Amino acid sequence: MAPRAPGMVTARQVADSLGVAVSTVGRALADDPRISPETKALVQRAAARLGYVANTPARMMRGGSSRLIGLMLPDIRNSFYATIAEAMSACCDGAGYQLVFSIAGDPDVEERHARELASARVAGIVIVPTPDPRPQTREILRHFPHVQLLRRVAGLSPAWFGIDDEECLRLGTAHLIAAGHRRIGYIGGALHYSTGAARLAGFRRAFTEAGLDPAGAIEALGPPADAGFGSRAAQALLQAAPPITAIITGAVQVTGAVLEALQRSGRSAPRDIAVVGFGDEPSFSWWGPGLTTLAMPIDELAQSCGNWLIDRLRSGAAIEEHASMAATRLVLRGSAGADRL
Template sequence: MKKGKATIHDIAEKLNITASTVSRALNDNPRISENTKKLVMKMAKQLNYQPNHIASALRSGKSKLIGVLVPTANRNFFSSVVRGIEDIANELDYKVIISQSYEDYEKEVQNVEALLNARVDGIIASIGKNTENFDHFQKVLDKGIPLVLFDRITNEIDVSQVIIDDYQGAYDTTKHLIEQGCKRIVHFTSPKKINIYRERLRGYEDALKDNKIEIDPELIEESNMQLEDGRTCMENIIKKGIPFDAVFSSSDYAVMGALQVLREHKIIVPNQVKLAGFGNEPFTSFTFPPITTVDQKSIPMGRVTAETFFELLKSDGKRGNNQKTVLKPELIIRESTQKRN
């Protein structure tokens, strides 16, 4: 055998059978005897044979691969969504290729191109914070390849979407804080043009209006919603001497930063200031006090996204079959918004 990757021709030569027989055996063709299949699989293992998915896709029109593009895979939310996607994909004998944009537009464009070059049967994606041009996703649609967006979406292209009701999650959280006696509620949001932050800000503002509480622009802090941003936003509010009795952050990471700063300033949570986040990251249940947050139903979102994808795949990605699914969020009330006796 020549140096390099083993091929079906190498297996065929070793077993003295045809390459077409090897191919059928590897694909579990019923025309091939069980004994031949076992011999082929054994030899494939010995030669460390790896199937060429691109060649297979060119022959069959299907690669049995799904490209999943996320901003980052090290967040519990995105990793849990991927798990939900894989639950459904594995049941249907599909494999998932995970790609990360790291919130970088150019990286996102390159990753979409790489997934297309890998002949994936379709793409599932969540848009990066810095993405404002969607030509790369339109290209996927123009090729007739199924595309489903989840969580971070855009309405600038006609595409299937799966989201939670960010507006309702924020409205319910703000209403809960008001019911706890809060009237000066700080809100952490993002200046980025992302649907999730727009909807969460809208939910916060509408809850205030419906409870006849004036919206104070000084209580709204914009940032990139990371832990350090939460620290900076909280320090800004405290240094300005702006009175507040609660913080509702559109990100659990930013609210964790706020909690750190409040502790450093000897401000007691929840007796003096109540805290609520969004995302139900695992650490929110282990902080002191545990943080009230919104559960985004990440695993169910992944499963519904995959189901939506496979429905599209059945219809060959035809635009008329696009659909928008909105999942109901759940407010998880913990000690950070409940006054201790």
């Protein structure tokens, strides 16, 4: 057993200060359901007053788990994922857990980070998975309560929280079609992303529902977090012949690349081309005439996901099949222009 650091407060000292058994202190701090809420609160206040720090490794050796929840994201270069991290952190803090954050944008890094989270005996994991996680990653996650967020991959947790990706792009594309646009360019995620496939389906469905041939549309698909892809795709669309009259995007990073490409080309929206973006970055409201965009309740989605997982961790319930899908709203500003009919 490792020696106790000089001056470190022990569970026995906390117990003696309250006149209760050491086992009561341990169970109260571990949120054991056998201990009443009143006793738990009493022990927690005493522990905080005395400066007691729980011996997490020892508790885990006795069969307990940590108070850590892992969050695995592919990217944090836009406010979309940053909002998720902030909301999830607040959710965990409020429930007595601590968030451990991981950026795992490719399958190899994802496997390594999943292994590290497992070695830390996290209580649960929220993951935005890569399109095709390694078999080792799937096996690791099989042994931990986990929830999929935004993307959905077969073979991982049956619980998923996301947005209605197909309806999202259908809504934005239908708006452009209603304004008279037929030659529309779409830049979005590749089909091996569950979100990419659904958003492309929504883009195409808007044409079908309007009784239009989608042959006049141009589709550019690739890695959505790659700014280089977004920039190249935007440049190609702006040079298309015959020219397109509108662009809609299916990723936040791609939206930024399109706006930069427009600025470099000297074109403006909606005078030269109409634009509907994806996500609602703070800068989008004051870009040019204001960006018409597809906004999602990401903060609420992340909190719902975190609360759902924590409820199951507290109750010991299994992670059963569950799907929660948030609606998107079209934020109308100036970039999509007026009716062309």
